[in-house]
Amino acid sequence: MYHLLKGLHEYLTRKEEFSVLILGLDGAGKTTFLEKVKNLYTGLPSLPPDKIGPTVGQNMGKISLPSTILQFFDLGGQSGIRSIWHRYYDDCHAVAYMVDAADIDRLNEGWEVFDSILSSPQILNVPLLLLANKQDDPGSLSVEEIRQNYEQWYQAKKDGARRIYGEGGDDRHERFASLDVMGVSGLEGTGVQAAVDWLFIRVQNSRRPDDRKG
Ligand SMILES: Nc1nc2c(ncn2[C@@H]2O[C@H](COP(=O)(O)OP(=O)(O)OP(=O)(O)O)[C@@H](O)[C@H]2O)c(=O)[nH]1
Numbered sequence: 001m002y003h004l005l006k007g008l009h010e011y012l013t014r015k016e017e018f019s020v021l022i023l024g025l026d027g028a029g030k031t032t033f034l035e036k037v038k039n040l041y042t043g044l045p046s047l048p049p050d051k052i053g054p055t056v057g058q059n060m061g062k063i064s065l066p067s068t069i070l071q072f073f074d075l076g077g078q079s080g081i082r083s084i085w086h087r088y089y090d091d092c093h094a095v096a097y098m099v100d101a102a103d104i105d106r107l108n109e110g111w112e113v114f115d116s117i118l119s120s121p122q123i124l125n126v127p128l129l130l131l132a133n134k135q136d137d138p139g140s141l142s143v144e145e146i147r148q149n150y151e152q153w154y155q156a157k158k159d160g161a162r163r164i165y166g167e168g169g170d171d172r173h174e175r176f177a178s179l180d181v182m183g184v185s186g187l188e189g190t191g192v193q194a195a196v197d198w199l200f201i202r203v204q205n206s207r208r209p210d211d212r213k214g
């Protein structure tokens with residue numbers, strides 16, 4: 001009887017687990033952000049910023065929310081490591097792409113990488129959130145400026161491609177038009193809970209066809 005009740009209790013209180021990828025160029029602030037998420041949701045202290053080095057491979061962090069567990073994968077953003085990102089695409093339920101909104105010189109490079117994610121077939125129906133990080137930095141671009149910056153970059157790329165290939169499809173631009181962009185500071189924690197809330201809500205509605213409950 002005890003085992004039956006225990007099994008029933010476990011069945012009723014089990015949590016569904018979802019994987020969230022945090023992607024972006026090296027130095028965008030992904031690991032600092034994940035440390036803040038872990039601190040806010042588990043109560044454990046964040047690693048001090050001066051103890052966070054460039055990620056070689058991945059960092060993971062699990063947080064428990066009502067009836068849900070979010071498992072974050074923070075992947076190293078250096079160009080040599082980006083080639084492994086695609087291995088995670090099939091099993092993820094959401095992607096947070098982070099840009100350093102204060103590093104204007106590297107935004108174009110960040111958009112090139114973002115564009116390759118937008119055009120990945122495995123990511124097509126996965127919720128995608130764009131995070132404009134380092135909002136605490138007085139030199140950072142606002143959410144609206146980040147949107148405009150991407151639009152300008154995209155337009156320039158499209159104009160260049162049209163000259164070479166003629167008119168083509170515009171799927172990525174359509175996806176961007178409906179994309180949510182949120183301003184955060186992983187260092188100070190501003191906007192971090194709003195971003196996690198966004199991911200929490202979206203993953204519930206985006207189960208992959210082969211996902212099993214439990
Ligand atoms: N001002 C400010 N600095 C930040 C913020 N988040 C991260 N940083 C700094 O940005 C630098 C890079 O942060 P990381 O978290 O290591 O960046 P990353 O995206 O994980 O980099 P890789 O692991 O190389 O891909 C560090 O010096 C951080 O302290 C932020 O919100 N505001």
Ligand SMILES: [Mg+2]
Nearest residue numbers: 030031054055
């Ligand atoms: Mg890192």
